[in-house]
Amino acid sequence: MIPTKEEWNRALEARHGKELHRAFSCATVAVCGLGGLGSNIAIALARAGVGRLILCDFDRVDITNLHRQQYKAGQIGMYKTDALAQNLKEIAPYVSLTVHTARITEENAAALLSDADIICEAFDDAECKAIFANNVLSELPDKYLVAASGMAGLYDANRIQTRKITSKFYLCGDEKSDVQDGIGLVSSRVMICAAHEAHTVLRILAKQFDV
Amino acid sequence: MVRVNGEEKDIAGKTLAEYLTAANYDMKRIAVEHNGDIVAVARYGETVLMDGDGIEIVSFVGGG
Numbered sequence: 241m242i243p244t245k246e247e248w249n250r251a252l253e254a255r256h257g258k259e260l261h262r263a264f265s266c267a268t269v270a271v272c273g274l275g276g277l278g279s280n281i282a283i284a285l286a287r288a289g290v291g292r293l294i295l296c297d298f299d300r301v302d303i304t305n306l307h308r309q310q311y312k313a314g315q316i317g318m319y320k321t322d323a324l325a326q327n328l329k330e331i332a333p334y335v336s337l338t339v340h341t342a343r344i345t346e347e348n349a350a351a352l353l354s355d356a357d358i359i360c361e362a363f364d365d366a367e368c369k370a371i372f373a374n375n376v377l378s379e380l381p382d383k384y385l386v387a388a389s390g391m392a393g394l395y396d397a398n399r400i401q402t403r404k405i406t407s408k409f410y411l412c413g414d415e416k417s418d419v420q421d422g423i424g425l426v427s428s429r430v431m432i433c434a435a436h437e438a439h440t441v442l443r444i445l446a447k448q449f450d451v
Numbered sequence: 452m453v454r455v456n457g458e459e460k461d462i463a464g465k466t467l468a469e470y471l472t473a474a475n476y477d478m479k480r481i482a483v484e485h486n487g488d489i490v491a492v493a494r495y496g497e498t499v500l501m502d503g504d505g506i507e508i509v510s511f512v513g514g515g
Contacts, residue, residue, distance in 0.1 A: 377489040419514035
């Protein structure tokens, strides 16, 4: 039996307290890129009771994604937006979802992300990350941006950290380990970096801005 | 002196673009904070670094 919305909210309120639950449930967070980072970020935020998620990705679930991304074997071939929306609704049935199955460009970013209080960069490609970060920070200066750089390989988990770069820009990762070097991405280390991003979002919503 | 990623450097008077090129940064993979604000990529060439300024250059690597 799926709990009612009231039961759901009561359980989260009992866990987080009234004030924090209100801050989380009133928030809109955009997750841009739904791979190893984005799928994990979205699940963490939905579980914590973030009210609305904007999910953006143009790609489909592939067999090579399943070693680190939060999809299931039966979802291969689906758009990641649709597959993640399905999974999120199973986990947190009352989360409000807006999906954009599209490539985010410098032209459409402002329109797609205008409702978001906080934007998570969760792309794979280094140049796409930089273009997106520069675009959001320049064109949407009132938004918080939480981005990631450096989480590949089996290196020490403790090298992954969160740094505050400006009052609106946080960067998670070790800022070094590139997917091109070595064995590529490993589920646990990507999850750690995704957890840093999700945790930074929740701390911002809780008005804990320092790192 | 200009503080670059925590290190004092004798580069006052140079533009940001000049410094980034000389220091071999890949300008397609960075974001630059200058005295608390992000510098738009289109303004690297006209941003002159002054004595006492601080900049932080963030490099993006692949993976996600």
